[in-house]
Amino acid sequence: MSITRSMMEIVREEMDRHGVKSLKRLKVRIGELTAVEPEALRFCFEAYVKGTPLEGAVLEIEDVPLMGWCAQCSAEFRMEYFLRACPECEGASVTKTTGHELDIVSMEAE
Numbered sequence: 739m740s741i742t743r744s745m746m747e748i749v750r751e752e753m754d755r756h757g758v759k760s761l762k763r764l765k766v767r768i769g770e771l772t773a774v775e776p777e778a779l780r781f782c783f784e785a786y787v788k789g790t791p792l793e794g795a796v797l798e799i800e801d802v803p804l805m806g807w808c809a810q811c812s813a814e815f816r817m818e819y820f821l822r823a824c825p826e827c828e829g830a831s832v833t834k835t836t837g838h839e840l841d842i843v844s845m846e847a848e
């Protein structure tokens with residue numbers, strides 16, 4: 739719930755800045771590692787916008803999978819949370835490239 743709230747605060751700030759009064763569509767990107775459930779976010783969003791100028795806005799959620807990259811062989815792969823070695827060369831220089839996202843991608847106003 740607090741994630742939704744801080745996200746919506748950003749949206750409100752952006753709307754104020756651009757003098758936008760009502761919102762048509764909001765697109766967000768959620769990384770796998772954030773542990774945010776899209777359905778929970780949607781539920782919180784609906785509850786949050788009810789009775790506000792944001793009511794009726796469509797929430798679009800884009801899931802971002804956890805991906806890894808190997809510094810040894812430059813392989814990119816779908817990463818499991820517990821994975822510590824590269825599936826290609828078994829090297830240990832593996833870094834997470836995506837999965838931490840919690841971004842507002844775009845906002846569409848009336």
Ligand SMILES: [Zn+2]
Binds near residue numbers: 809813824825828
């Ligand atoms: Zn590798």
